[in-house]
């Protein structure tokens with residue numbers, strides 16, 4: 266199902282931090298939301314999720330930058346998993362859990378442990394697995410791998426992509442890492458001071474950036490030649 270949201274905006278203390286924005290996301294689309302720090306990427310991600318949920322669209326999931334934002338240090342991993350199932354309106358299903366754990370390669374994780382009993386990389390893959398429980402129409406990931414080392418970050422993205430390859434879930438990847446988005450996303454939305462200034466297929470943005478914001482992201486690097 267194509268997701269269409271219009272009139273997204275946000276302000277804080279009288280200052281507009283997100284100009285009125287419309288977003289359309291088709292099933293299976295891989296969109297990179299890129300832009301300098303402070304350009305409004307996270308604000309747009311939150312506004313999009315809030316509006317979709319307010320419209321009764323349950324099928325949108327969010328992966329925050331750090332697993333700390335999603336996991337309570339005092340609760341076991343089993344508790345988090347049960348809560349995520351409940352939030353998705355699903356009964357506990359061991360086969361589904363095993364499938365997701367295998368897909369994200371966290372089968373070795375002990376569910377009785379608390380988050381700090383798992384490595385950071387495994388915690389973040391657990392958070393991604395939780396977000397996938399209900400096979401959402403849209404997964405919004407806000408800098409999901411920026412706290413991980415580059416090798417773990419790349420393999421985490423690959424595991425996610427493999428899992429989603431035969432599913433309808435669309436992906437909105439918020440990142441300041443243009444290299445990550447260039448390799449893996451088919452469309453880029455470039456943000457600058459609270460608005461989307463460019464929205465086009467990845468190759469087009471990278472090979473012929475139209476705005477200063479996109480040009481400065483591409484500066485000094487030939488992203489198209491990066492090995493993926």
Ligand SMILES: Nc1ncnc2c1ncn2[C@@H]1O[C@H](COP(=O)(O)OP(=O)(O)O)[C@@H](O)[C@H]1O
Nearest residue numbers: 277278282300301302303304305306307308309
């Ligand atoms: N809760 C808030 N209160 C006040 N200003 C905020 C708040 N959240 C974000 N901002 C401001 O909004 C702008 C966009 O922030 P953000 O969406 O986090 O950018 P990005 O994710 O692209 O780094 C920044 O100038 C930031 O300082």
Ligand SMILES: [Mg+2]
Nearest residue numbers: 306307308407
């Ligand atoms: Mg942000």
